Amino acid sequence: MASASATTPTLPSTQTVWKIVRKGVPAKALVKEENAPVPKKIPKGNVLVKIQAASLNPVGYKMMRMAPNSFLKRIAEYDFAGEVVDANGNLQFKVGDQVFGSIPVGESFKTGQGALAQYTYVPAKATAHRPEGITPNEASGIAIVALTAYTALYHIGKLEAGQRIFVNGGSTSVGIYTIQLAKALGCKVYASASGKNEEFLKSLGVDEFYDYTKQPIHEALVQNPPSSKFDVIFEAVGHAYIPLYTHSEAYLAPNGTYISVGPTPDGFSETLSLLWNFFMHPKWAGGTKRRFEILRINKTGELLDEIAKAITDGKVKPVIDSVYKFEDVLSAYDKILTGHARGKVVVEVS
Known part of the structure; x- marks a missing residue:
């Protein structure tokens, strides 16, 4: 799915993100930062995405509790759905494409990027076109x-x-x-x-x-x-x-x-x-x-395309447990920490 426009839209200079600033449970580790910079220099092999929805995964809160302090200063979470706003020379995508995927944990440690942001850059190889017939909320919970x-x-x-x-x-x-x-x-x-x-x-x-x-x-x-x-x-x-x-x-x-x-x-x-x-x-x-x-997971992008086809063909249906607003991220973590979510816990970003 793509828009008719192929020109990069004018982006704001700042955004709101949920950032990990210290080790601990989400309520202790996370801070909402309202004047974080929007990425301007996108590394080769990445695309800039305006995040529509992000989903929480156990690896997210486990890393907050376990990761060394040197890895903590970064935006939280990995799974996303959104819209490409800068294809950055990656030929498989163009501005306006509706996409989903997951930022690899290692990449998040290295770049500081995460899914609980209004804009983030993600590896093109870990991104795929959103299947027809599902919403951004549903797509955000697919990848991991x-x-x-x-x-x-x-x-x-x-x-x-x-x-x-x-x-x-x-x-x-x-x-x-x-x-x-x-x-x-x-x-x-x-x-x-x-x-x-x-x-x-x-x-x-x-x-x-x-x-x-x-x-x-x-x-x-x-x-x-x-x-x-x-x-x-x-x-x-x-x-x-x-x-x-x-x-x-x-x-x-x-x-x-x-x-x-x-x-x-x-x-x-x-x-x-x-x-x-x-x-x-x-x-x-x-x-x-x-x-x-x-x-262990290999060939992320190729597999995401196969999974997207399975969803389009009706073989697999995303299941959502609950949806939270962007300002209610801590409540969303409270839900996933119960261990009783049936399906994905999703955060609407935009």
């Missing part, structure tokens, strides 16, 4: 969670039609995309969540539901394993649930894969996976003989 789900299913799990996947944390934003993508592929989907989310997940296509509040998931699966073992177990909750892995021989196929989300750089994630597989289940030690992988 959909990239995570897509990479887990297709690139690491190599899931195929007719296979079986267990999604631990099906009602999380990552889980919601994982379920929809797996069903679109033609897989049988098992998922866990609290009982109140059972009907919602079944409406997305879940075939078998497990209520984790009634019994630890690994115990339920050991006692009543599926008739055919899972080909993939995916931790959509954002961290490894070790008992689910260590007991997995009872319910994960011998050539199956246990995948955990790892908030680490690509190379480091791969190294951790190799070390885990060597030390946790060497055959000579009698350990768990199942493959363990920590997820």
Whole structure:
């Protein structure tokens, strides 16, 4: 989608942003800065975007609490939807294009740019055209969670039609995309969540539901394993649930894969996976003989285009939990910190 105009609009010199200024929880770490400069010199390979909406991700508040102080002086968050106001020589975009994407965490540390701003520059390779038929609010919540789900299913799990996947944390934003993508592929989907989310997940296509509040998931699966073992177990909750892995021989196929989300750089994630597989289940030690992988995302822009097509084709639908005004960012963080958001928590910027 693009406007008829290809000329760069006149931009204000200042803007309002939410900036991380110290380590801690969002209420302590964030400050609203109302006279921050609008970027004028855009590095090669980036486009300048007027942000329409941004969505919150757990990695955002986790980085506020964990990152070294030298990384903190930057604009918060990563996922966005907006309008290109300076294509900066990138031929795949032009002024007026409606786009979505995610600023890579490493890029945010380096440039100080973030999604909770009125204007920000983002790598063109981490940006894609917004699919027809969805709003900026919906588009702002796609990138990180959909990239995570897509990479887990297709690139690491190599899931195929007719296979079986267990999604631990099906009602999380990552889980919601994982379920929809797996069903679109033609897989049988098992998922866990609290009982109140059972009907919602079944409406997305879940075939078998497990209520984790009634019994630890690994115990339920050991006692009543599926008739055919899972080909993939995916931790959509954002961290490894070790008992689910260590007991997995009872319910994960011998050539199956246990995948955990790892908030680490690509190379480091791969190294951790190799070390885990060597030390946790060497055959000579009698350990768990199942493959363990920590997820890492590559080829961001290419995957975003594929995800956009899946949305356009109706295979995947964005799900929003709640929408907050730009001045109410701290309330939006309060919601995501509860751990009970069903879908994305979105902030309308403009």
